[in-house]
Amino acid sequence: MSADSVRVAVIVGSVREGRFGPVVSNWFVDRAAEHGGFEVDVVDLAEADLPVVLPSFGGEPSPEAAAAVGAVTTRLAAADAFVVVTPEYNHSYPASLKNVIDWHDEEFHAKPVAFVSYGGLSGGLRAVEHLRQVFAELHAVTIRNTISFHNAGAQFGEDGRPKDNGPADAAAKILLDQLDWWARSLNEARDKRPYKV
Template identity: 60%
Template structure:
């Protein structure tokens, strides 16, 4: 849950590190999500100018019932969100690590997304997906629709890990590591461009969403 900053990043101004919240979207027992996230951190280690913060949904006990419009969140929800919501608000960009379950993404991930609104606005979102022959791409395409509704910008390129039960080693490292690491570099390049551009835009003029 701690923030990890890559080395050699400027400390202030427009060149300050881009704060990226990395969401671990699976909470299922025996999940691959945390191993995939750890691999992603390793692959991203060479990218300077980023401060990565892991938010593991398995560690957040969110109620399933959202308050109605204008309603008040329950004490349980307030307690669960006390730590995590400010971290989303402080983030300049997001990376969602998600499996594909039944041609979609996990229900706890949707629940977590729906508990927030303004925190996503005018910020970019990248994806690392895994699952079967499709590599989780159907989950990503559905998430793009969700984040568009929340006024977020999803970057074009994503990282897709195919067949995680055979395509990943026991340590969570993809067997085609070079190809996957190249995909991480491409996705983070786009995320960084959008993250810096939108951060400057929000500072100059608040987003009217």
């Protein structure tokens, strides 16, 4: 981490055709740019060309699969903090997101993770609650405040911005303030004492 900026990986979790995730993630990336102090890397799982499964228990992945996963690993390892943009599928989060999380471990250790969710009436909040438990297992620190868009398709205009952007922008500022604090604080702590599992 530089003295001036926090490196944040924005993980776009949905890979479905016709997904709404890019609209939400683009809006959030713009909020991070306006906030200042963040260097953003958008890790869009639909563009990462990750395999569905990797061999376990000593099996060797194909060179293509290993290269695709390795490219994502490098980007996650370089991040000081994470923002997961997720929809809610069947009261939880997408399998593509579960795969990328399960393939990684120490990249998340003692780093903050924030959530931006979207969906129907629940706004993706049930997906976020499941993700909190998963990231706790990876020794990550989840940010309390979230941003959620209920009935997301109706919330955004043709310009890709929320129709009533005041509340969403205010929520983004709070989340980004907290993410900045946690990222810098945890980075200082890791510098003083390496984190041990």
